[in-house]
Structure formats: C-alpha cells, structure tokens
Amino acid sequence: MIFLKKLINNPEQVVRDMIDGMVLAHPDKLKNLPGTNVMIRAHAPVQGKVALVSGGGSGHEPSHAGYVGVGMLDAAVAGEVFTSPTPDQILEAIKAVDTGNGVLLIIKNYSGDLMNFEMAAELAEAEGIQVAKVVVNDDVAVENSTYTTGRRGIAGTVFVHKIAGALAEKGASLEEVEQVANKVIQHVRSMGVAFTPCTVPAAGKPSFEIGETEMEIGIGIHGEPGTHRTAMASADEIADILLSRILDDMKLSPGDQVAVMINGLGGTPLMELYILNKKVSQILKNKDISVYNTYVGEYMTAIEMAGCSITLLKLDDQLIELLEAPADTIAWKN
Structure with a gap:
C-alpha cells in the first residue's frame, strides 16, 4: 500500500471535495451547477453579454475556477486531475451562461481538451447557441508533446481570460471578443x-x-x-x-x-x-x-x-x- 502525504480524503473524490470547499469559501463569487463539475458566477448571467467558458483538468489551481467572475470567465469546467472535462459537462456550462449573444470557448492546446470542447461546441450549436473557439498555445519549449500536436497552452492562458473577459464585459460582440483573444494568443x-x-x-x-x-x-x-x-x-x-x-x-x-x-x-x-x-x-x-x-x-x-x-x-x-x-x-x- 502506498501512503500519500496529501491533505485529501478519498483519492477518487479530490475534485468533488475541492469544488465543494471552494463554493463554501466563496459563495459570493461562485456556485456549482448541480450534478456537474461546472463552476459559474454566483450571480445571474448578464443579459446580452458574450459569455466566456474555459476549463481543463484539475490540479492547476487557481486555474480555472479561480478566474470565474466579473471581468473574466463566466464558467469553468473542471475535469479530473490532469484529465480533460467531458463534452457533456462543457455543454452544461455553455448552456448555463449563454444569454443569446454567444459563447467563447478558451481552450488550451491539448488533444483531449480540443476534442471535448469542439464536440461540446457542436452540440451547443445544434441547440441554436452561437459558439466561437480560440486555442492557446503559448509554450515555446516544444512543438509537440505527449498531450499535443503543436505548442502546449500554459500560463499565458490567464492573460487571454483577463483581456477577452474585459472586452466581453464592455458589451463587445462575439466576433470582437474572439478577435482580441486571438490577438493575445499571437502576442x-x-x-x-x-x-x-x-x-x-x-x-x-x-x-x-x-x-x-x-x-x-x-x-x-x-x-x-x-x-x-x-x-x-x-x-x-x-x-x-x-x-x-x-x-x-x-x-x-x-x-x-x-x-x-x-x-x-x-x-x-x-x-x-x-x-x-x-x-x-x-x-x-x-x-x-x-x-x-x-x-x-x-x-x-x-x-x-x-x-x-x-x-x-x-x-x-x-x-x-x-x-x-x-x-x-x-x-x-x-
């Protein structure tokens, strides 16, 4: 038996326990969609605002739920540790925050994230929700790795959350928010x-x-x-x-x-x-x-x-x- 020196209960329940603890610590900022690993803003979505959704495997905290709130993300989807969130969970996040003017998905360049977020986008579009996607690939170290084709998305993603989120908060269109997100990715x-x-x-x-x-x-x-x-x-x-x-x-x-x-x-x-x-x-x-x-x-x-x-x-x-x-x-x- 391997003994882990970690502040956890059940190794299989760390994400669930983390989400519950996060909501209890920050009820004024976050709430958890029942039955999901989706974190959204504690207050009702701003009508007419382009919504931003991001996420990925857990274990990168404060990314991504730490950036849900005014001026940044509208929802974050937590996968299991170092594991991409599933398309159904991402779809629930999109549906929860869309108010009619579209949703921008901010995706880090990992094969699982790309596949699952793109699948969720297709499902959302089938339900009449306008969705745009950007892919963050800021890591200059390697062009390809275990998880990716092309450069990985790492900490530069936070700047994409901040800047695209700020423009969305000003009432910009989905196309405008997508454009500024891509501008950050380029720079x-x-x-x-x-x-x-x-x-x-x-x-x-x-x-x-x-x-x-x-x-x-x-x-x-x-x-x-x-x-x-x-x-x-x-x-x-x-x-x-x-x-x-x-x-x-x-x-x-x-x-x-x-x-x-x-x-x-x-x-x-x-x-x-x-x-x-x-x-x-x-x-x-x-x-x-x-x-x-x-x-x-x-x-x-x-x-x-x-x-x-x-x-x-x-x-x-x-x-x-x-x-x-x-x-x-x-x-x-x-």
Missing part, C-alpha cells in the same frame, strides 16, 4: 522549468522521476517532457535560459512594452519567484523592453511540482486598457 509566450515531479492522487506515485541535482527545462504543466534535462542552475541562469528562448520566438524591439508573469507551479516559494523576477527585469531593461506590469505568484500550477514558468505578453494601448479593466475573481482582482 503571448511562455516557458517553464521543473525541479521535482508531482503526484496525481489517484495514481499514488510521482508522474516522472528527476534526480536530486537535476532540472527539466521546458516541462509541461502535466509533467510532459521538456527540451532537455540538465544540472540544477541558479535563478539568474534559469532566467537567462527561459527568457532567451521566449525572446528568440517573440522578436521584441527596443521600446516595446510587455506584461510579465512569473508563475509558480505549486511547490516553489514566493521568495524564489521574486528572485527570478529580479533577473528577468534586468534582462528586459538591458534590452530596452519596458515592463508595464509584473504578476508574481501561482496562476497555473501543476499540483505540488516545484518549478516555475515565465510569460511575456507584448502590449499595445488596447491590451493595456483591457488588462487594467476591473476584474473580481478569487485569483485576480483589479
């Missing part, structure tokens, strides 16, 4: 590193093995392999490795403005994330790239994995306005 890049594995409760053992003195560069948020494994390095060296790959892909110019996200994967202290951010800020300053705003914390995790990711979002006046627009969710407040 956001991320890359991560891991120092330890994580353990899916139902599996009862770490999802991969890594040596005590090693780190995995470019790892995915489910523990998918990265570009290479190397000896543990300093925070400054890690910042150089990750940021150089991001900047090579983004082709920023001197004078450009960016938003920076230093995201913890679940087992990295804030102290260390701020140390990493110091070097990231120095590198960008030396390249005459202006940091408009910096977000340091846990935005999209991988259960208890020690590690982090860096995300850059290239900004313009429209994106700055929407980034600064009001939002009120568990995990993001403006």
